[in-house]
Amino acid sequence: MRLSPAILVLLLALPCAALSPDTAPSVRMEKEFARLEAQASASPAARRLFAATRHVPRREVRGSGLPDAIGVRGGAKPELVFDALRLPEVTETDAELLLMLNSARAFLAFPIPIVEAEQAAWQWTLLFAVERGAEDAAVFGTRLAGAVRAAGSRSEALDRSALPPRSPWELAETPVLKLPEDALERAGLLLYLLEKDPDRFYWAVEAGSAWPRGSARLSEIEDLYSLRGVDIAALRVPPEGPYTTLGGRRYASSLVRTAFLLRGSGEVERLREGLEAYDSVGLAAMRSAINRWRRAVGK
Incomplete structure (x- = not known):
C-alpha cells in the first residue's frame, strides 16, 4: 500500500520553487505524517521515541541527496x-x-x-517492527515475516559459499550481504541476522553502512579518555598528520582529534546514556518482542 492519495496529489502538484531548497512541512504534509505516526504508535518503542524527538525540526525538500526518502x-x-x-514511491510500511x-x-x-x-538505531527500528507486527499480524506482521524469510534464503546461500578457515590461526569468514535499498527488505535481513546471532546483525550494520x-566507535573514544585523558587535556590544538603520540604510544590522529574536540562537552556521556545498554539489556527485550511477533503471525 502506497502513501494516501491526498499526500501524492500534494507532493506531485507542488512546483519546484515551493519546496526549494527547504521548507517546513505544509499543514497537509504534517497531517499525513501525523497519521503515519499514529499507525506506528501501536508500538511502545515508537511512542517513546516520537515523544523524545518531538522537538526535532522537520524539513520538506525536493531531492535531499540522502540515501532514503525520509532521512x-x-x-x-x-x-x-x-x-x-521520492516519497510517492515509498510504501506505508517502508x-x-x-x-x-x-x-x-x-x-x-x-x-x-x-x-x-x-547499531542501536537499527535495533530500535527492529523492535518497533516486531511490536508493530504483533499488533497488526495480518498485514504488517506478515509482510515482515515474508521479508525475513526471503533475506534468510539469501543469507544462508551466502553462508554455504563461505570458505572454511585453512588453519587454526585464521578466522572464519563472516559473509556480509549488501544492505537492500528497500527499507522492509533491509529490516528483514537485519532481523534475520539478529535472530541468528546478534553479532552478525551488529556487523551487518557496521560493514553495510x-x-x-x-567516524568512530564510542568505545574507542571512551577507552582513549580512560587511558590518555591527561595527555588529551594537555593538548593545545587538535593534532595534525596521520598519527599522534600520547604517553609514548602512537594513535590515529582522527581518533585523538575527535577526543580532543569532544573533551568536557558531555556529549560522550550523553550518548552512552542514550544507548540504554542496547547490546545487553536491550537484547533481552528484543528477544521477548520477537517471540510475541512470531506467535502472532504463527511463523
Whole structure:
C-alpha cells in the first residue's frame, strides 16, 4: 500500500520553487505524517521515541541527496528530512520503518557518525517492527515475516559459499550481504541476522553502512579518555598528520582529534546514556518482542 492519495496529489502538484531548497512541512504534509505516526504508535518503542524527538525540526525538500526518502541530517543538531520527490514511491510500511529509523538517529544525534549509535538505531527500528507486527499480524506482521524469510534464503546461500578457515590461526569468514535499498527488505535481513546471532546483525550494520571519514566507535573514544585523558587535556590544538603520540604510544590522529574536540562537552556521556545498554539489556527485550511477533503471525 502506497502513501494516501491526498499526500501524492500534494507532493506531485507542488512546483519546484515551493519546496526549494527547504521548507517546513505544509499543514497537509504534517497531517499525513501525523497519521503515519499514529499507525506506528501501536508500538511502545515508537511512542517513546516520537515523544523524545518531538522537538526535532522537520524539513520538506525536493531531492535531499540522502540515501532514503525520509532521512536525518545535521549532526549534533538533527532535523528530519522528507524528500517530496521520492516519497510517492515509498510504501506505508517502508515509510513507517524509515520514520522510526531516522527518529532514532535523531535521538542519538552526535557531532560525528558513531558505529554504536547506528547499531542501536537499527535495533530500535527492529523492535518497533516486531511490536508493530504483533499488533497488526495480518498485514504488517506478515509482510515482515515474508521479508525475513526471503533475506534468510539469501543469507544462508551466502553462508554455504563461505570458505572454511585453512588453519587454526585464521578466522572464519563472516559473509556480509549488501544492505537492500528497500527499507522492509533491509529490516528483514537485519532481523534475520539478529535472530541468528546478534553479532552478525551488529556487523551487518557496521560493514553495510557507508561511514564518512572521521567516524568512530564510542568505545574507542571512551577507552582513549580512560587511558590518555591527561595527555588529551594537555593538548593545545587538535593534532595534525596521520598519527599522534600520547604517553609514548602512537594513535590515529582522527581518533585523538575527535577526543580532543569532544573533551568536557558531555556529549560522550550523553550518548552512552542514550544507548540504554542496547547490546545487553536491550537484547533481552528484543528477544521477548520477537517471540510475541512470531506467535502472532504463527511463523
